[in-house]
Amino acid sequence: MQRRELIAAGLAAALPSLGLAQALEKTKITISVGGKNLFYYLPLTIAEQLGYFKDEGLDVTIVDFAGGSKALQAVVGGSADVVSGAFEHTISMQLKGQPMRAFVLQGAAPQIVLGVNPKTMPDYKEIADLKGKKIGVTAPGSSTNIVANFVLAKGGLKPTDVSFVGVGAGSGAVAAMRAGQIDAISNLDPVATLLARSGDLKIISDTRRLDEAEKVFGGPMPAACLYAPQPFLDKNPHTAQALANAIVRADKWIQQAGAGDVIKVVPESYLLGDRAVYIDGFLAAKQALSHDGLFPAKGAATAYRAMASIDKKIAAAKVDLDALYTNAFAKKANAKYPKG
CATH class of the missing domain: 3.40.190.10 (Periplasmic binding protein-like II)
Structure with missing residues (x-):
């Protein structure tokens, strides 16, 4: 038995990704996104292109749609597991009785x-x-x-x-x-x-500028994030953690990167035929991207106020702000990757 245990331990050490994959409830994940080429979702692309999802034992398929509302429909319809989308959709979905929870942040401001x-x-x-x-x-x-x-x-x-x-x-x-x-x-x-x-x-x-975004919305306005139906997070906590780990690594990589580094990683089609424009866009967007995947404490309240101001139904409804997001996964990801 001792020899078998030693062999097993040796295999586990030699194949850490195999052991990690076995710990995940679900290894094949489909993420829907609306406009993958946008800087708004740059951490998603970086995590994919640099193999961060694979490092976590995940086989991720990213399906791109024309906009965030259509990406959300894919998860509601069951053709995707997780949305890479705007935080405010978690509010509208809670009011529809289909609770979605954001679990790692990509954008610290809307960048719109x-x-x-x-x-x-x-x-x-x-x-x-x-x-x-x-x-x-x-x-x-x-x-x-x-x-x-x-x-x-x-x-x-x-x-x-x-x-x-x-x-x-x-x-x-x-x-x-x-x-x-x-x-x-x-x-x-x-x-x-x-x-x-x-x-x-x-x-x-x-709203690419943090100061203008806060002035427009009256507080920190969380933007792009990964969010999923609450039942998915309940059933697949290790898988959700793996996704959060990859995004947090990407968030930190971006903050340490220059425009030239990003251009080497993203697909050529993202540049829209003009590298100079892409560089300017990255420099404009960089400050509005999350540094650590964590949601600001007052972010949910800011998002609710913004939506309530334009929708009487939302203004009249009671929203459980704490149920819109969790920082539990991002905190663990930061502990695992303190430097990205």
């Missing part, structure tokens, strides 16, 4: 830019000028739509005062703006930087 089209709105002066106009968003109901609603409300407009058009998060969004098909756009980098540099976007609200 709202701007007008200089071609179709050359005389733009204030938010009220957007009444009756077409605003491009990644997908109706996504975080870009929600942030646009919030900014519109501050200018005295209701969501019904404008027309929202889904344009995606890549070259389609750029083309729609340049062709004058939309009068304004709520989108993210690298799309925002590309349009601004070419003179096709006049920025009126920029």
